[in-house]
Amino acid sequence: MMKNIKRMIPMLGLLLTGACVEDVLDRRMDTNYTEEQVFSSYTTIRNFGIGIYNHLPAGFDRFNGGTLASATDDALHSGQDGQVQQLAHGNWGAFSNPDDQWEGLYDGLRKANLFLENSEDFENTILRDTITAQGKQTYQTQVNDLRWLRAEAHFLKAFFYFELTKRYGEVPIIEEVLDLEDVSGHERRPYGECVDHMLSELQQAMEGMRDTWDGYDENRMLGRATTGAAMALRSRVLLYAASPLHNPQNDLAKWQLAAEAAYEVINSGRFGLFDNYGNLFRSSSNTEIILSRRYAASNSLERSMYPVGFTGAVGGTNPSQNLVDAYQTANGLSITEDESYDPQQPYQNRDPRLQMSIVTHGATFKGRPVEIWRGGLDGPGRARATKTGYYQKKYVDENLDLLQDRSSVHAWIYFRYGEVLLNYAEAMNEVYGPDGTSEMTPWSAREALNALRARPGVSMPPVTVDGKEAFRDMVRNERRVELAFEEHRYWDVRRWMLGMEAFNSAVRGVQVEKIADGEFYLEYREVDDRFFAPEMYLYPIQAEEINKSRGGLSQTPGW
Incomplete structure (x- = not known):
């Protein structure tokens, strides 16, 4: 009996990056198509393959208006008792987890396996007119497209497994087409075996993916993954595998592999630092x-x-004082090291990325100074006003008129070159210290880190500290500020096994009091208690899945 294809394709308005990709990725397919019908023509095969992208993790608004940053020491959410507060306060476990992705990711894997299995003979399946010149050209174009898309399916499988392993650690590896209820009957595989499987999928992907979609088909395909994306994912996979959570013996060979993977991206010459950090996050390409x-x-x-004093703003992610304090002074020193730092004038002479990422007291936003003091337009006393004294700026389009319901396109970044430089600096330092190199990795950790800090418009002083431990602290702090609000901190702290230090203490903020016109007093205080326990480095599998498995699935240790 032929199976019906359920919950098939549509991107449902969630589009991958690229100027013309909307026509490609927003197509819908009748949910009653059979497998035979779906895999019978170029258009339906292609639409099914494109639909697998829909299972990539969302970035914006994943938690009823909250972001994952609000479950870290970088921020909190101004709402009450929402999903992200559950994560932040430790009110989650095997019976309820707002970030449980088990079902969605295995559904994505099922569709990728189904696509690869049923499109294996695609060249014969789509064979039509190859007599005329136009027919031959059309056929070859379609063959190339599906060949690339099959390679992309291997990339997506690796991405889905990475999203699973960073949450749950060891997971079942499923290569055949299974319904979700059948996944629970498979054992969790050792983490190292999961890593090897991801690397194998990525190798298969890179053998068939395009290097770029720029200029192809009038840029209509921009947003589909490239070999660069596969290399960047391999860099991240190996960095996580080398980190303390999964490498307790600190096997330096694992760090070496991570460094080599990151250098492959760097050495490809295809990517570079964008020359405007603030505008980087308002661009899709x-x-x-x-x-x-x-x-x-x-x-x-x-x-x-937006600060709540602007019409239409309802409040949301509030950056923490903890994060603000992590931004160095313009002298390249921490605020505790720089004698020129004034806690009553804390935003003067700071790392430029602070003002590009966070709206601070007195900053100009949408043409007026932000009033975060008690009684001000954006401060305490207003509904959903910031609880920390800060608002998020990164990713936000400052030019929208909410009163007129204006809108704009936003792009959530999965991989960017800045992260790759940080991956490389971290891995190289663990193997060689700040200044060592190798034949395979001829750039030092210090060179990579300082290249990032030298971005035009940022131009932070070079890092000069010596010693592996001191440099490690610098790399970790640089990751925190450079990648703020990009869903790295939540996972970085876990892979470094610093959760008891970073996530088990209070989030701090600033209370601004107006003394007179132009005169203010800033008082720093704790605003939210947090909870973290050792078992929270990895997620539990939901109890429902464990029960369905009838002993086939073991629970995550500690749960």
């Missing part, structure tokens, strides 16, 4: 972005991020 997901035009992000 530039020299730095390796892969991103473009969303349909909206203003929901601005409504949840």
Whole structure:
């Protein structure tokens, strides 16, 4: 009996990056198509393959208006008792987890396996007119497209497994087409075996993917993954595998592999640092972005991020004082090291990325100074006002008129060159210290880190500390500020096994009091208690899945 294809394709308005990709990725397929019907023509095969991208993790608004940053020491959410607060306060486990991705990711894997299995003979399946010159050209174009898409399916499988392993650690590896209820009957595989499987999928992907979609088919395919995306994912996979959570013996060979993978991206010459950090996150395609997901035009992000004194703003992610303090002074020193730092004038002479990422007291936003003091337009006393004294700026379109319901396109970045430089610096330092190199990795950790800090418009002083431990602290702090609000901190702290230090203490903020016109007093205080326990480094599999497995699935240790 032929199976019906359920919940098939549509991107449902969630678009991968690229100027013309909307026509490609927003097509819908009748949910009652059979497998035979789906895999019978170029158009339906292609649409099914494109639909697998829909299972990539969302970035914006994943938690009822909250972002994952609000479950870290980088931010909190101004709402009450929402999903992200559950994560932040430790109110989650095997019976309820707002970030449980088990079902969605295995559904994505099922569709990727189904696509690869049923499109294996695609060259014969789509064979039509090859007599005329136009027919031959059309056929060859379609053959190339599906060949690339099959390679992309291997990339997506690796991405789905990475998203699973960073949450759950050891997971079942499924190569055949199974319904979700059948996954629970498979054992969790050792983490190293999962890593090897991801690397194998990525190798198969890179053998058939395009290097770029720029200029192809009038840029209509921009947003599909490239070999650069596969290399960047391999860099991240190996970095996580080398980190303390999964490498307790600190096997330096694992760090070496991570460094080599990151250098492969660097040495490819295809990517570079964008020359405007602030505008980087308002673009869907530039020299730095390796892969991103473009969303349909909206203003929901601005409504949840704008300071609440602007009409239409409802409050949302509030950056923490903890994060603000992590930004160095313009002298390249921490605020505790720089004698010129004044806690009553804390935003003067700071790393430029601070003002590009966070709206601070007195900063100009949408043409007026932000009033975060008690009684001010954006401060305490207003509904959903910031609890920390800060609002998020990164990713936000400052030019929207919410009163007129204006909207714009947003792009969530999965991989960018700046992260790759940080991956490389971290791995190289663990193997060689700040200044060592090898034949395979001829750039030092210090060179990579300082190249990132030298970005035009940022131009932070070079890092000069010596010693592996001191340099490690610098790399970790640089990751925190450079990648703020990009869903790295939540996972970085876990792979470094620093959760008890970073996520088990209070989030701090600033209370601004107006003394007179132009005169203010800043008081720093704790605003939210957090909870973290050792078992929270990895997620539990939901109890429902464990029960369905009838002993086939073991629970994550500690749960």
